[in-house]
Amino acid sequence: MLVLARKVNQTLVIGDNITITILGIEPDQVKLGISAPPHVSIHRLEVYEAIKAANISASKAEVAMAEELGKWAKKGRNAIGGRLDKKDT
Amino acid sequence: MVVETAKFGRVVVPDGEVIYFESGLIGFEDQKEFFLYPVLENPAFQWLQSKSDPSLAILLVDPFVFCPGYEVILSDSLLEELAIKSQEDVVVFTTISFPDGDAWNATTNLLGPIVINNSSRKGKQIVLDGTTYSTRHRLFPHGRPALSEEACG
Numbered sequence: 001m002l003v004l005a006r007k008v009n010q011t012l013v014i015g016d017n018i019t020i021t022i023l024g025i026e027p028d029q030v031k032l033g034i035s036a037p038p039h040v041s042i043h044r045l046e047v048y049e050a051i052k053a054a055n056i057s058a059s060k061a062e063v064a065m066a067e068e069l070g071k072w073a074k075k076g077r078n079a080i081g082g083r084l085d086k087k088d089t
Numbered sequence: 090m091v092v093e094t095a096k097f098g099r100v101v102v103p104d105g106e107v108i109y110f111e112s113g114l115i116g117f118e119d120q121k122e123f124f125l126y127p128v129l130e131n132p133a134f135q136w137l138q139s140k141s142d143p144s145l146a147i148l149l150v151d152p153f154v155f156c157p158g159y160e161v162i163l164s165d166s167l168l169e170e171l172a173i174k175s176q177e178d179v180v181v182f183t184t185i186s187f188p189d190g191d192a193w194n195a196t197t198n199l200l201g202p203i204v205i206n207n208s209s210r211k212g213k214q215i216v217l218d219g220t221t222y223s224t225r226h227r228l229f230p231h232g233r234p235a236l237s238e239e240a241c242g
Contacts, residue, residue: 037208038166041112043216050105051201051216054224058184058198059117059149062094066194069185070131 095144096136097126107140108191108205108212111170115214123212135182137203149182150197161202161217172209175212177225180205185228193233196225 006012011021017037024031033041043051092100102124113120120139126146130136133154141146152159156235163173173179181204183197199222205212 004127005114015185024182039111041115043115044218047218048115050224051198051214054184054186054201055114055116055147055199055214057186058147059145059188059190061185062190064196065187065190065192066128066134066136066148069195070128070134072229078196084121 090213092124092138092140093143093144094126094146096140096146097138100124100126100138103138105210110212110214111182112161112213114203116148117145123151126195134185137182137184148185149203150185150228152181152183152197152199152202156199156226159222160201160220161204161215162213167204171204171206171211173206174208175178178206178208178218180207188225194231195228197228198224199209199226200224 004012006022008022008025011019018040019035021033021035022030022063025035036042090101090104092102093095093102106124107159108123108125109120110123112118120142123137124140126136126138126149127221128136133151135149137149148227163179163216169175181202183202184200186198188194188196199217200220201214201216201224203214
């Protein structure tokens with residue numbers, strides 16, 4: 001891992017079009033300003049890991065389970081009237 | 090085109106129905122092309138099936154059916170990236186997991202919804218930074234619902 005020391009308001013450049021600026025330093029926190037092209041995803045690692053885990057878990061769903069859920073909403077449509085019909089999609 | 094899938098056999102997918110995810114899905118970054126496959130008789134649920142990996146299919150739900158107060162704010166850069174011109178173009182789904190294999194213990198990831206532009210056929214999984222939404226939100230907090238019971242509080 002490359003380790004660089006930077007002060008407040010100093011910036012790093014990664015590649016041609018990503019910059020990271022140190023906006024503030026507190027005893028146990030730094031504030032970073034990141035500028036990158038829209039196709040470059042930027043996530044907090046713990047959030048990224050949680051969503052990755054959720055996606056991997058979601059990829060293990062089986063058809064039978066989906067059909068079981070499907071039965072409920074069909075009945076639910078009768079039970080709660082028009083509400084399901086107002087969905088945004 | 091005809092696509093081989095592990096769950097649904099051979100599926101005929103019209104070219105215009107393929108959805109392009111430039112960044113893939115989080116954890117599946119190399120998967121760029123998907124299509125939606127219906128859950129029989131229930132439009133609230135859809136499978137997101139990878140075009141190139143037959144075994145990759147993720148169950149999606151229309152979160153607004155279950156959580157009417159759910160809010161997804163689309164950033165300007167996302168509007169640009171997915172070429173979203175009007176709200177009618179946009180469909181939002183969240184993924185469903187079955188942590189213990191029981192359908193009524195299903196959870197959905199409200200923190201990382203999947204946004205699809207139906208017109209441009211571009212999609213992206215986004216992260217709702219700064220919200221308190223969970224990646225494991227129970228669809229049925231009290232287990233198997235009675236017919237009169239609503240899901241998601």
